[in-house]
Structures are given as C-alpha cells and as structure tokens.
Amino acid sequence: MFISLIADYGIGDPAFAEVKQQLLLGIPQAQIHELSVPPFSTLATGFWIAQLGLNPGPAERLIYHNCAPRQDDPEARRNNEGEGLTYALLTNGIKVVGVNAGYTLSFIKNYAKEIYTVNVSRGGSQFRSRDVFPPAAAAIAHNDLSLLGNPIEPSQILDVPLDRIAWIDGYGNIKTTIPAHTLNLEPETKIVIRIGDIVSDAVYSDGSFRVPEGTLAFAPGSSGWTGTDGQPLRWMELFLRGGSAWARFGKPKVNQAITRLS
Structure with missing residues (x-):
C-alpha cells in the first residue's frame, strides 16, 4: 500500500512523523510519502489530492489528507470539534480519506464513484x-467499510474557483x-496579468x-489529468524563464485571485 499523506503541518514538522506512526500501526507494510501544503x-x-489521485501510480494507493481550518462554524468549539471525516x-x-473542509474535495468531486461521511468522532x-x-483510514485501506455513514452528493461540495493560485x-512557477x-488565444499573444x-x-x-x-509566460503547465469528457485537462501556469514568477508578483500566497486585464 502506497499512502500519500497531505497535510498543512509544515515542512519538516514532527507532526508528520507522529501521524505516520499511527497509520503504520494499522497498515504496517505501507510506504508513506508526505506532502506539506x-x-x-x-x-x-x-x-494535490486530484493531481496524485487521478494520475498513474501504484494500484494499491490511499490518499490520507488533513487540512481542517475549523471554519465550518465560527462559534467557540466544544471538545476540539472540527469538520468531519470523509471517504471517496x-x-x-x-481511495481518499480525509476531512471535508473548504475545497479539499472540490477537484475530485466529479471523479468519484462514491463519497461518504465516516462515522468517527468530530472532536x-x-x-x-x-x-x-x-484507525478509520486503516480499516478503509483494508476494505472494511463498516464505518461509512451518509452519502455526500457532488452538489454539496464547493466548486473549484477558476481564478486562483493553486x-x-x-x-x-505559479500553478x-x-x-x-x-x-x-494565439501563441505569442501579449496579455496583462494582475495578482x-x-x-x-x-x-x-x-x-x-x-x-x-x-519573459513571463502564461502557458499550459505540467499539472492536470484526464477530464470527465475524456480529454486532457491542463491548468495554466505563470512561468518566468530564467527567474521567478512568484517573485515578479511580490510573492503572493496560494488562493489569491488572478485577473487577466487584457
């Protein structure tokens, strides 16, 4: 079993090691690769759930993700409750197991055979x-689906915003x-971008x-997968040959809006 562990703990954060230990208790032979967002x-x-999950790789794969801003309810939290766990x-x-928060499921919602809540504590x-x-992720990895709860319809999940830094x-390079x-547009068309x-x-x-x-290029990038229509889906990138597009735009953050002015 190959596990992609995607989380916002921070590069080199020992939290990754702690989570990997717990996953390996239930899936001892797993190879776990961590990716920090x-x-x-x-x-x-x-x-990244979509980029890793929808492209070729080992057949026995699990994506385990955790990015839970606890923004589903602005009120004070009781018992550290947060967004609920899901399975897709x-x-x-x-298989994809992780918290349904914000856009975590947005890129894959139309590429899933099924999406369910998972009946584990939210706190x-x-x-x-x-x-x-x-333990729930390990059970699902072993095809034990007894913890699955209610189905989640794609319409219940946010759409991907089509004008952001991913x-x-x-x-x-800015994906x-x-x-x-x-x-x-015709190749070599001059445009103006605002971030x-x-x-x-x-x-x-x-x-x-x-x-x-x-030259700052605006071009189809290296990220993407086969679309729901069977055609290649590629995401645009800003690329400064010989430099950094990110620096050119003042080091913007992920999720900032991108506007094409011309």
Whole structure:
C-alpha cells in the first residue's frame, strides 16, 4: 500500500512523523510519502489530492489528507470539534480519506464513484489526524467499510474557483486553477496579468520554454489529468524563464485571485 499523506503541518514538522506512526500501526507494510501544503490551504490540499489521485501510480494507493481550518462554524468549539471525516472512491479505484473542509474535495468531486461521511468522532483531540482518524483510514485501506455513514452528493461540495493560485513550485512557477481549454488565444499573444496590487505583462504560450529568457509566460503547465469528457485537462501556469514568477508578483500566497486585464 502506497499512502500519500497531505497535510498543512509544515515542512519538516514532527507532526508528520507522529501521524505516520499511527497509520503504520494499522497498515504496517505501507510506504508513506508526505506532502506539506500551506497552513489552512484547502485549495492546495484539494489540488494535490486530484493531481496524485487521478494520475498513474501504484494500484494499491490511499490518499490520507488533513487540512481542517475549523471554519465550518465560527462559534467557540466544544471538545476540539472540527469538520468531519470523509471517504471517496475515485473512478480509477484510488481511495481518499480525509476531512471535508473548504475545497479539499472540490477537484475530485466529479471523479468519484462514491463519497461518504465516516462515522468517527468530530472532536476529542486538537490533533485528530493522529489521535482519532488513523484507525478509520486503516480499516478503509483494508476494505472494511463498516464505518461509512451518509452519502455526500457532488452538489454539496464547493466548486473549484477558476481564478486562483493553486500552488507555487520550487522554481517560482505559479500553478493556477485556470483550465487551459478555457482560453482561446494565439501563441505569442501579449496579455496583462494582475495578482494582488502587482500588474505584469506576459505572453501566452502553448509551451513554457517557447519564450525568450526573462519573459513571463502564461502557458499550459505540467499539472492536470484526464477530464470527465475524456480529454486532457491542463491548468495554466505563470512561468518566468530564467527567474521567478512568484517573485515578479511580490510573492503572493496560494488562493489569491488572478485577473487577466487584457
């Protein structure tokens, strides 16, 4: 069993080690890969659930995610209660277990055979992904679905916002939630992009490296999967050849809006 552990604990945070120990109690032979997303970023969490879950990989896979801002109720929390645990079975057979918060399920909601609540406590610990959820995830990994509760319809889950920063990679490339097929531009068309208070010229490209050094390109990126229509779905990226698009725009955060002014 290959497990992708996606959480907002922070890069190098010992919380990852603690959660991995608990998962390995129930799935001793598992190989666990951890991926850290920014604090409370349900958009980045949902993006990576889909990117890892909907692309080729080991057949025996589980995605275990935890990004729970506890924003479903603004009132004071009793017993550390938070958003509830869910189970999704993707159309390719990959299992996804984690908290339904914000956009965590938005990218996969139309690629799931089924989505259910999981009948485990919503409270009991500040660190539920270590203390409460792992036994349920292990049971589901072993095809024990006795803890499943009510079905969740896709209409109950937020849609993906189509104008946001989904991720900033190690090169400073900005991955967006803008589908490439929604643009109808000729290659080398000059455009203007705004993120926050910063505006920059850019060039639309059908391939990031097909621009001169120092040029900000707006191009279909490396992230995406097969769409529900069977056609390739690619997400647009901002790419500064020889530099950092992220720095060009003042180091914006994941989830910030992106506006094309021309």
